[in-house]
Amino acid sequence: MADAAVPRPAADRLRPALRFLGRRLLQALIVMLLVVLLNFSVLQLAPGDMISVLSGSSDMTAEQMVSLRAQYGLDQPWLARLGIYLFNLAQFDLGYSFRNAAPVATVIAERFPTTLILVVASVIVSLTVGTLMGVVAARRAGSLADLVLLAVALVFYATPSFVIAIVLILTFGVTLGWLPIGGLVTVGAGLTGWAWLADLVAHLILPVIALCTFYVAIYARLARASMLEVSSLDYVRTARAKGVPEWRVVYVHALRNALLPLVTMAGLQVSSLIGGAILVETVFGLPGMGRTAYDAIFERDTNLLLGVMFVSALCVVLVSLVVDLLYVLLDPRVSLE
Amino acid sequence: MMARTSTLGRFLRHPMGLAGLAILLVAVAMAATANIFFPDGPWKMAGRPILWPGQNPDFPLGTDMMGRDLLAGLLYGARVSLLVGLAAAVASIVAGTVIGAIAGYYPGWIDDALMRFTDAVQTIPSFLAAVVIVGVIGPSVTTVVLSIAVTSWPMIARLVRAEFLRLRKYDFVHACRIMGMSDARIMLTQILPNCLSPIIVASSVLVATAIIVESGLSFLGLGDPNVISWGAIIGAGRSALRVAWYITMLPSVAIVLTVLSLNLIGDALNDVLNPRLRQR
Numbered sequence: 001m002a003d004a005a006v007p008r009p010a011a012d013r014l015r016p017a018l019r020f021l022g023r024r025l026l027q028a029l030i031v032m033l034l035v036v037l038l039n040f041s042v043l044q045l046a047p048g049d050m051i052s053v054l055s056g057s058s059d060m061t062a063e064q065m066v067s068l069r070a071q072y073g074l075d076q077p078w079l080a081r082l083g084i085y086l087f088n089l090a091q092f093d094l095g096y097s098f099r100n101a102a103p104v105a106t107v108i109a110e111r112f113p114t115t116l117i118l119v120v121a122s123v124i125v126s127l128t129v130g131t132l133m134g135v136v137a138a139r140r141a142g143s144l145a146d147l148v149l150l151a152v153a154l155v156f157y158a159t160p161s162f163v164i165a166i167v168l169i170l171t172f173g174v175t176l177g178w179l180p181i182g183g184l185v186t187v188g189a190g191l192t193g194w195a196w197l198a199d200l201v202a203h204l205i206l207p208v209i210a211l212c213t214f215y216v217a218i219y220a221r222l223a224r225a226s227m228l229e230v231s232s233l234d235y236v237r238t239a240r241a242k243g244v245p246e247w248r249v250v251y252v253h254a255l256r257n258a259l260l261p262l263v264t265m266a267g268l269q270v271s272s273l274i275g276g277a278i279l280v281e282t283v284f285g286l287p288g289m290g291r292t293a294y295d296a297i298f299e300r301d302t303n304l305l306l307g308v309m310f311v312s313a314l315c316v317v318l319v320s321l322v323v324d325l326l327y328v329l330l331d332p333r334v335s336l337e
Numbered sequence: 338m339m340a341r342t343s344t345l346g347r348f349l350r351h352p353m354g355l356a357g358l359a360i361l362l363v364a365v366a367m368a369a370t371a372n373i374f375f376p377d378g379p380w381k382m383a384g385r386p387i388l389w390p391g392q393n394p395d396f397p398l399g400t401d402m403m404g405r406d407l408l409a410g411l412l413y414g415a416r417v418s419l420l421v422g423l424a425a426a427v428a429s430i431v432a433g434t435v436i437g438a439i440a441g442y443y444p445g446w447i448d449d450a451l452m453r454f455t456d457a458v459q460t461i462p463s464f465l466a467a468v469v470i471v472g473v474i475g476p477s478v479t480t481v482v483l484s485i486a487v488t489s490w491p492m493i494a495r496l497v498r499a500e501f502l503r504l505r506k507y508d509f510v511h512a513c514r515i516m517g518m519s520d521a522r523i524m525l526t527q528i529l530p531n532c533l534s535p536i537i538v539a540s541s542v543l544v545a546t547a548i549i550v551e552s553g554l555s556f557l558g559l560g561d562p563n564v565i566s567w568g569a570i571i572g573a574g575r576s577a578l579r580v581a582w583y584i585t586m587l588p589s590v591a592i593v594l595t596v597l598s599l600n601l602i603g604d605a606l607n608d609v610l611n612p613r614l615r616q617r
Binding site: 042154170272274283296297 | 467
């Protein structure tokens, strides 16, 4: 971290920071616009519109369908429909979910916390476990332990999350019976306080592991490569020469700088975890956003499906914004250009 | 610079790469021989339901809940996995190369605009996007391939752009320009052949990722309903997990091995084609 930083006047340093923030915000806006366009074009490509789906489940006369189409602006040309869509989204109006008989925003708000817990827990667990594996492997590079860890990482890297989920269910749920394999809490147990929390954690252990393994592998490989690279640098040798204890050299001096590439990856991980949550929540029957997207497809609830897509993309964009800012704080060498 | 033959030679001396190649060849052989061994297709109810592997010599890998031969399912499933993986990878490589090449060759606003677009696509949760595209338009091999390609080209675009940015400053490119060669011809016949090795390395990872995404989609019931695939067998076998776990585990092993083989090949290609990185 010892970069020859010449002190500059505060105003001079603030300007690039503001420009950086502005550019990131613009980029975030572009992403959201793109997602909205993708949503909208998928909606146009879908066979049949909302009204024809609805009319399939209830008796509706042709006149009623025409008047409903007019009411929702579905009889307008596509440019006008895009305008209406954008106008509604700008007010965070994600439309109405007919299957749930509630506004899409309400349905999503209800399911959001489950996915949030799942994703946050997965990021924390995979980052910790993966980094530890990588550091251990790097310290004994070339040894048997290193080889075993690399082999484990290779297999984890090749296994889809739903396969891990099924293996976990088979081993810990069906065969050993140690952990619950479905739902978020034990239904009808009426637990409160710590017992409720313990129950919740028990239900989350297997889903979180299933979501983690792929990223444990990535972090392990990244951390190993990064540690090997950093440990040959002068400042690490200096620390050793000063007589700093070996564990301090590894876990304090080297690891701190080796962690930087992992922060970038953590930002990308959130995006892929939201996708993975669809599979894991479906397998474990968790009432989250992913499960909602899955149900929405089979119930042909397009508004809800596109709402999940919009909210997920929004979360990813916010996280990558935070990661970018974090990166600047962690690494003074990163310029704000 | 090493000669071409020695690149192949070095790959064949790479133990992990060779192991990967061997596994992949088995998968290719499975796909190629499916209709020789099972001319009636994978859907035929061939025997008693839920026969465990080895229980009946006619069905070495057993049968599923409907009495369909699992070996037939695995062989035909290999076709879908490999076909979708390959097609999605080719589509992403073509799209990514075109966008990356244009961005790298024309620095300035064209590069800026294309890269902002690439960043944006990369941010979108890709599996969710695939689910939305396939779910709304309807499942078929084409939509599955499309949904994977739509979100996986940015990686290639970044790679190709970086190479083009580097190579366009070289003397041989200037020479071509002075000779009056058109931009398109320079990009296609002069620069592109020089950045094939990173594209080749990335393509094995692309195929592997595409196979994982396809298996996930068909596991959810969003695969093409007219073809059998490994993910679909796993999805269907889930309901019989307690009585017959082998139905889900056999195709799972097939997916893991195929993806593993592609990753091993990718790592080996990386070692062979970029020897400078090897010391890491």
